[in-house]
Amino acid sequence: MHIRFSALQPSPAVAAALLSILLLAGIAAGHEGHRVAQLAVLALPALLCLRFPLKSRCWRICRLLVVSGTMGLFLVDGAVRAFLQAGYRALPDSSLVLAAVANTTPREIAEYVSSQKSGLLVAGLALLLAWVAATWLAAACNRHGAAVGRAGRWAMVLLALVCLVGLASKPWRRHHPLLFWPAWVQSVQALQHSWSDQREQRGALLANAHSAAARITLAAPSTVVLVLTDSVNRDNMSLYGYPRDTTPELQALRQSERDHLLVLRHAWSVEPSTVASLSGIFSFGARDQDDPVRDTHHLLALARAAGYRVWWLSNHDDIAIDQQHARLADFVAMNNREPGRSSSSLDGELLDDLDAALQDKASHKLIVVHLLGAHPHYHLRIPEAMRPFPDAPDAVDAEMLSEQRPAWLRSMRRTYDRAIRYHDSVVAQTLRLARLHAPQHGHAAWMFLSDHGQEVGHDIDHAGHSPGTMAGYRIPTLLWRQGKPFDHELARRPFRADWSGWVLADLMGLSWAGMDRSRNVLDPAYDWQAPQLAISMARYDH
Structure with missing residues (x-):
């Protein structure tokens, strides 16, 4: 048939x-x-x-x-x-x-x-x-x-x-x-073409560091942790006076550490985006993201040339950051495998890597921890089961209502604040780990700052990166060190993120030809110079 x-x-x-x-x-x-x-x-x-x-x-x-x-x-x-x-x-x-x-x-x-x-x-x-x-x-x-x-x-x-x-x-x-x-x-194909240039630039930066005779001035073992985060505005941190209790763990640490934890009140980024900001942070403000190496220095290259073992632990997935900065480290761990804003990788997943790095036997360690922080989308920066700040009117809602902010923006602010609350727990744990594994007879320090700020209804009806408002540049900056206390008068000094390298060099005990003490916020010779931002700013000390 x-x-x-x-x-x-x-x-x-x-x-x-x-x-x-x-x-x-x-x-x-x-x-x-x-x-x-x-x-x-x-x-x-x-x-x-x-x-x-x-x-x-x-x-x-x-x-x-x-x-x-x-x-x-x-x-x-x-x-x-x-x-x-x-x-x-x-x-x-x-x-x-x-x-x-x-x-x-x-x-x-x-x-x-x-x-x-x-x-x-x-x-x-x-x-x-x-x-x-x-x-x-x-x-x-x-x-x-x-x-x-x-x-x-x-x-x-x-x-x-x-x-x-x-x-x-x-x-x-x-x-x-x-x-x-x-x-x-x-x-x-573009990555293959760029690698040869990036390798040459990293080689040139290491050569620059050796030529400058970078060395460690600390005789004892030293461990320094740099925690870099993304899109965190200090105006949304209760540590800085925000009405919502977004940073209870950092506030508790400030009480327990007292003179050893310094909160810089007037910290500013000079760039409203991540790649440009990190280029300034690691080059001591001397190099833009697209500039050639020339005779500039990179903090990680100086640290390695001086004798530090360097880790880069990241929750980002960014090829530019990986090639320009991370690959200068001795050890690199890139936990995030989802590029862009839709990544749902949580910052807390880096804590085990940090703990392992801190337990390494190297006598001098620099560990960079690069967090996603409160980068949009905000709801992806927090565990689903974590829901601080219930959907009920409070002082923040009242203030935004008085400013006639729309309902969607008030909701976005609440979500952003929830991300800050989770972020607080992660950042606080990085400090606890640094303190726990500090050398018994040595030197330990920790620094935390954001690459740039975030506008969430502070100045305009907008949520996200904002090169045109002050919220895009307001960042938190905290310093901790073992042993020697800070003079808390330093907290009143204005601070710019692209001078962070000078502070870290101080914390690491680094020295090289051409150091500029006037850009180190911890140094008596500190000489503040206002950055040139895309917005008009009358004062940086408020």
Whole structure:
């Protein structure tokens, strides 16, 4: 008995439903949350075009090939992302994956495929079967050319408008496989080209440090911890007088440490973004993010040349930071595998790495801990189970209401404050660990500051990075050291983040040719000079 293949195909309605489910499952395998809906919208045009009646068999074949290819792209995209998430907890455009691919030779690729051949074979067969099924279902939809009814036409118009909105949105559009993967290849190639320049620059910075005869003036063992955070505005810290109790643990430490913990009241960033700010912090304010090395110094290069062992522990995923700063360290741990604002990696995950570094037997240690802090999106910077500051009116709400701030901004401020509260617990623990592992007969110090501030309804109706308001530059800065107490009159001095290197050099006991004591806020010779910001500032001491 002869059975035609077409008889095995389901009806167009059933085929369309099954194809949609298959495609959605493929997308969900590699994406999470709202991203699944965004990718579904981006894939929708391929499904919609199957419903347009075409009489020409040739055009229907062309349409089937296009739809089949498009479905294959989305399925492969989901499969690759699922593989990276399962094996490495990383996204394809994370620095981990980009760096691994950029630094991999064809021989290494062959060796990796050989070592993973069983798993890759099973995954490849599953992907092939999914694509064949998608093509078969698309063919069932494609073989009918019946006209669409009036209600169907209106539904298609509405769905087409949804597709246009998705395609018009750059944050959505860039995740389309047809756009994402060519851009990904370009990122890998750009990284390969930039590495040679960055390696040369790091080599030049180390050479500069040796030429300046960097040395350690402390005879005893020394441990210094630098905690750098992101997007924390001191105006939102109860340590600085904010009405909400956002920093109870740091306040408790200030009470217990008394003269050994210094809170600089008037600290300012000179840059409203991370990469530029870190360039200034580590180059003693002498180098912008895009400037060549010339004769400038880098704090990490000086520390290594003098004899410090350097760690860089990071919850960021940023190739520029990794190449310009982190790779100057002896040991690098990049915990975050999700680039961009959608990263949900929590800062507390770095505490174990810090504890391990502090227990290392090196006599002189510099440990840089780079936190995400309160970087947007704020709700991702705090554990889901942690909900301080219930949704009830308080003094902060009353003040924002009096300033006529909109409801969405008041809600955003509360979320930001919750992130600050969690952040307080992490930062306080870094100090406790530094204190716990301080050398018994040596020197220990800890410094904490933010790269820049954050506007959350302080000056304008805006939430986020803000180069045009003071909130974009207000930062916290705290110093702790073992043994020698601080003169708390120093807390009144204005401080700029791009001079942090001079303070850290003091805490580490570093010395080299060309040191400038006038930029060290702890030195009697300190000579404040106002920075040139993108906003007009009359005073920096309030």
